[in-house]
Amino acid sequence: ERVDNPDHNVAFYRLDMNEGMQQRMQIETGLRHALGHGELLLHYQPKFEIGSSRLVGAEALVRWMHPQRGMIPPSDFIPLAETTGLIVQVGEWVLEQACAQAAIWQRAGLPPFRLAVNVSAREFTSSLPGRVADTLKRYRIDASWLELEITESTLMHDIDYVIGIMDHISALGVALSLDDFGTGYSSLSYLKRFPIDTLKIDRSFTTGIPSDVSDCAIASTIISMGRKLGHRVIAEGVETLEQMEFLRQAGCDEVQGYLYGKPMAAYDFEKALRENWLLVA
Numbered sequence: 001e002r003v004d005n006p007d008h009n010v011a012f013y014r015l016d017m018n019e020g021m022q023q024r025m026q027i028e029t030g031l032r033h034a035l036g037h038g039e040l041l042l043h044y045q046p047k048f049e050i051g052s053s054r055l056v057g058a059e060a061l062v063r064w065m066h067p068q069r070g071m072i073p074p075s076d077f078i079p080l081a082e083t084t085g086l087i088v089q090v091g092e093w094v095l096e097q098a099c100a101q102a103a104i105w106q107r108a109g110l111p112p113f114r115l116a117v118n119v120s121a122r123e124f125t126s127s128l129p130g131r132v133a134d135t136l137k138r139y140r141i142d143a144s145w146l147e148l149e150i151t152e153s154t155l156m157h158d159i160d161y162v163i164g165i166m167d168h169i170s171a172l173g174v175a176l177s178l179d180d181f182g183t184g185y186s187s188l189s190y191l192k193r194f195p196i197d198t199l200k201i202d203r204s205f206t207t208g209i210p211s212d213v214s215d216c217a218i219a220s221t222i223i224s225m226g227r228k229l230g231h232r233v234i235a236e237g238v239e240t241l242e243q244m245e246f247l248r249q250a251g252c253d254e255v256q257g258y259l260y261g262k263p264m265a266a267y268d269f270e271k272a273l274r275e276n277w278l279l280v281a
């Protein structure tokens with residue numbers, strides 16, 4: 001009770017706030033340091049065409065190799081980086097690193113496959129298309145090597161502004177996909193206007209297949225709608241053969257998930273690519 005003991009609650013409140021703030025500041029300082037000291041790295045998770053099992057792409061996923069705390073997953077620092085604005089620098093590093101890797105694979109003579117980079121809402125500004133074009137040019141890689149994954153939170157900006165940026169990116173020949181589809185707030189009238197190539201069914205729906213009737217209905221509906229709108233549809237988080245079989249029968253184009261391959265270091269990805277996976281020539 002505040003009246004009985006006015007300092008009591010205040011003291012606890014301050015303690016909580018300080019701890020939270022201190023932790024956030026520690027992560028932020030650490031992340032700034034990580035950017036400058038090579039502690040970030042990318043893992044690559046394969047994407048396969050359903051049925052043929054041919055590799056069609058890979059998603060680049062950032063990790064933070066902390067000298068004391070070990071491997072920190074993006075869920076522990078991306079949301080914070082998004083609120084502090086540091087995501088812009090992280091995103092620049094990710095695009096740079098992904099293109100450097102694509103250049104290595106292109107020069108090694110591998111047939112092209114799309115390397116997808118996640119882009120946060122705060123990075124989705126009018127300077128993005130120019131930066132993407134510049135990066136492709138500097139690494140001398142074809143635009144067909146690159147894909148950007150955006151989430152529905154990108155739509156917190158003005159819709160015409162977002163579509164303008166998407167059009168610029170698309171005109172470069174870089175593919176666009178709508179990530180975590182079905183979990184955000186975008187309306188179907190927006191979807192109609194987006195120059196996107198692929199819809200990604202969120203893992204939360206894939207997980208319920210085949211036991212959850214609603215998840216099955218949602219996944220099937222996203223697949224048929226996406227295809228009727230002329231997009232490819234990929235399901236993320238595919239872990240079982242039953243899920244894959246359901247998705248195949250529902251007409252899904254591509255799959256990504258632990259059943260086929262976890263996110264892995266570039267070296268392991270390339271090794272699997274040469275030894276186990278078929279590439280679309």
Ligand code: C2E
Nearest residue numbers: 061062073074075078094118119120237238239257258263
């Ligand atoms: P996302 O873009 O939806 O990426 C898919 C996430 O699902 C990845 O988690 C991946 O490891 C995980 N995943 C893939 N297949 C399976 C599966 O079969 N089972 C399970 N349980 N999980 C699976 P990760 O790497 O921890 O990344 C989490 C999120 O962090 C990403 O979700 C993305 O939103 C964000 N993120 C990762 N890297 C970046 C980045 O470079 N930039 C930005 N802005 N966000 C990133």
Ligand code: MG
Nearest residue numbers: 059118149179
């Ligand atoms: Mg993604």
Ligand code: MG
Nearest residue numbers: 179180200236
């Ligand atoms: Mg996703």
Ligand code: MG
Nearest residue numbers: 180202203236
């Ligand atoms: Mg997801």
